[in-house]
Amino acid sequence: MRGKSGSGKFTGRHMAIIMVAGFGIVIAVNLAMAAVAIGGFQGVVVENSYVASQQFNGWLGQAEKARALGWQVTPARDEDGFVTLTTAGVPAGTRFVGALRRPLGEKAFADLTFRPVADGTWRSDQPVAAGRWLIRLSAQAEGITWADESEL
Missing domain, CATH: 1.20.5 (Single alpha-helices involved in coiled-coils or other helix-helix interfaces)
Structure with missing residues (x-):
């Protein structure tokens, strides 16, 4: 059937x-x-990648010069949320500035200036929100420019 x-x-x-x-x-x-x-x-890293590629060897040279100075700078966040820089080999009178940005997720940026608080230690002028940050530090001392980027 x-x-x-x-x-x-x-x-x-x-x-x-x-x-x-x-x-x-x-x-x-x-x-x-x-x-x-x-x-x-977070946005555009460089406006023109071709122009950036032409400058890349110059950036490598600047990084080598900065590394050759022997400056050691370690950023950390203290219990109050301020960024502290622990340094070694950095001359007195050095002026540090920092640019913070979130590597992922919410768009957040902050610019920091630092003041010396003790021998070899600098502290940011404002606290930073908790979470993951990338910090790009630059320093000026005696006509020398130094820069580094690390995770905070």
Whole structure:
């Protein structure tokens, strides 16, 4: 005996529904992941990558000169949220400035200046919110420029 006519048959319509649903899921996931990726991006690193590539060897030379100075600077956040710099080999009268930015997630930036508080120790002028930061430090002393970037 045969059942109802058309019952249990797999038709082209069923296949079309499965294909549209499958590709719809893939597209929805891709759009969601792209939105998350763009939301965590902090912006343009360089305006023109070709021009930056032409300056790259100069930046390497500046980094080598800074490293050759032998200055050791270790940033840390104290219990009050201020950034402290513990230094070694840095001449007296050095002026430090810092630029903070969040590496991922919320867009947050801060500029810091530092004042000496003890021999070899500097403290920021304002506290910094908790969380992960990248700090780009630069220093000026006796006509010498030094720069470094580290995680805070």
